[in-house]
Amino acid sequence: MPELLIKNGLIIDPLAGEARRDLLIRHGRIARVSTRISAPAGCAVYDAAGLWVFPGFIDAHVHAREPGAEGAETITSAARAAAAGGITSILLMPNTAPPMASPALLKKFAARAKRAPVNVYFSAAATAGRSGTGVAGLAALKRAGARAFTDDGSCLPGALLVELVRKAGALGVALMDHPENFSRTGNGVINAGAAARMLGLPGIPAEAEALAVLRDILAACGCGPIHLQHLSLAASVLALRLAKKAGWPVTGETCPHYFSLCDADIKRDDADYKMKPPLRRAADRRAVIAGIADGTIDILASDHAPHEHRFKAKGFKSAPFGIIGLETLAPLCVTELVLKNRISRLRLARLLSANPARLLGLKKKGSLAPGSDADITVIDPRTTRRVPECFVSKSSNSPFKGLLLRGWPAATIVAGRVVYSRP
Ligand SMILES: [Zn+2]
Numbered sequence: 001m002p003e004l005l006i007k008n009g010l011i012i013d014p015l016a017g018e019a020r021r022d023l024l025i026r027h028g029r030i031a032r033v034s035t036r037i038s039a040p041a042g043c044a045v046y047d048a049a050g051l052w053v054f055p056g057f058i059d060a061h062v063h064a065r066e067p068g069a070e071g072a073e074t075i076t077s078a079a080r081a082a083a084a085g086g087i088t089s090i091l092l093m094p095n096t097a098p099p100m101a102s103p104a105l106l107k108k109f110a111a112r113a114k115r116a117p118v119n120v121y122f123s124a125a126a127t128a129g130r131s132g133t134g135v136a137g138l139a140a141l142k143r144a145g146a147r148a149f150t151d152d153g154s155c156l157p158g159a160l161l162v163e164l165v166r167k168a169g170a171l172g173v174a175l176m177d178h179p180e181n182f183s184r185t186g187n188g189v190i191n192a193g194a195a196a197r198m199l200g201l202p203g204i205p206a207e208a209e210a211l212a213v214l215r216d217i218l219a220a221c222g223c224g225p226i227h228l229q230h231l232s233l234a235a236s237v238l239a240l241r242l243a244k245k246a247g248w249p250v251t252g253e254t255c256p257h258y259f260s261l262c263d264a265d266i267k268r269d270d271a272d273y274k275m276k277p278p279l280r281r282a283a284d285r286r287a288v289i290a291g292i293a294d295g296t297i298d299i300l301a302s303d304h305a306p307h308e309h310r311f312k313a314k315g316f317k318s319a320p321f322g323i324i325g326l327e328t329l330a331p332l333c334v335t336e337l338v339l340k341n342r343i344s345r346l347r348l349a350r351l352l353s354a355n356p357a358r359l360l361g362l363k364k365k366g367s368l369a370p371g372s373d374a375d376i377t378v379i380d381p382r383t384t385r386r387v388p389e390c391f392v393s394k395s396s397n398s399p400f401k402g403l404l405l406r407g408w409p410a411a412t413i414v415a416g417r418v419v420y421s422r423p
Helices: 075-084 103-113 138-143 158-171 194-199 207-220 234-245 256-260 282-293 329-338 345-359
Strands: 004-013 017-026 029-034 044-047 052-055 057-062 087-092 119-124 174-177 226-228 250-254 376-386 404-414 417-421
Touching: 004 345, 004 376, 017 345, 052 345, 057 075, 057 329, 057 345, 075 087, 075 103, 075 404, 075 417, 087 376, 087 404, 103 119, 103 138, 138 158, 158 174, 158 207, 207 226, 207 234, 207 250, 234 250, 234 282, 250 282, 256 282, 256 329, 282 345, 329 345, 329 376, 329 404
Parallel strands: 004 044, 004 052, 057 087, 087 119, 174 226, 226 250
Antiparallel strands: 004 017, 017 029, 052 376, 376 404, 404 417
16 A cells, blocks of 8 residues: 655644644554654655644534435445545435345445445444334344444434433444424424524424433433434533533534524525524524534534435425535534634544544544544645535535635545545
8 A cells, every 4th residue: 555645734633732743654544643754765745734634524424315315325426525525434324215224234335335435334223124113133233334323314212212222332332313303393394483484484493302302311311322413402502511511421413504504594495405403593503603612512414415406496395304515514614613713623623533433433533643544634724615516426405505615625535545635
């Protein structure tokens, strides 16, 4: 395997801190980090002067739509979009058709994903067949490679929650929940509030998320860890903050749209703004940012949810929920959080790399310390570029099209191999 020397970059490592260093990659691992390393004979050199060098970003919430909706995305196209977005590892959600709910299916698609340009990990359904009735064969799913259990798209059923928390905890595999009380969501398609009234659309009330978050937190108390996916509410952030203060084993995630947008940004019936949970009030957005800044929120993930244009064109009432996010995750985090001085670069490295690595049990990832996997995200903080209309992803359902952002990836390196380099 060829060696690679990254020179003159600002190395941002959650363990060692931040410093201008050279970084040598050998055999797919980080071999050395030092003030001045001269290139060994035959070694490729990447000049990262003026660039930020992060441990590879890990997106723990991705829908690749394969099997079942390959017109919207495939594992290969999602992995390419990830590489173009500066993301070196992705965790796929199991709500495919059929669902990722059997060891055989997991093994089949894991073998296919080996050829992808980034590391592709799979979560498996937490309930049998993702039916919500009965706990899945978690031990066998873990042996088949599952890195997490979740019924994402659906909420974990209350009747099974404590059993799930205990069993996943005993196996040491993350249990993740899409916290939503569907009886409160009803036929809602947008946050219950001013935008819903303006557009005459049925609203999703805050308690649809808040009730499920409180329930999950109580289940974690005394039973085992649980990870709360895509938090969007001030109430969720507050509950998570209090749970952590009490020492309960709960972790939380949010997505760029919840810290970049609110429901007041929805000016017309455009389903590129339709996702679950919905964009909330400006006050929720502020609370989410505060939770990211003070460590309440553990990870940032895209909830990349591609849909074909013909479905999204149906408008808010009938279009499916979800927006793409792999290619805008990094620049939105850099522009909205780091460059607006809401968080430090080091905190971003924890949110996008160290913390998701720990959550998924990826022991050699999440740091740039020698011996770590040479998964690296190089970010250019200076160049401003518009979010394109067309993406590497097969879908383009993004509310960010045309937005000017900074912090685009300059290079994405997986196991020492450059899998993306900006044109
Ligand atoms: Zn979800």
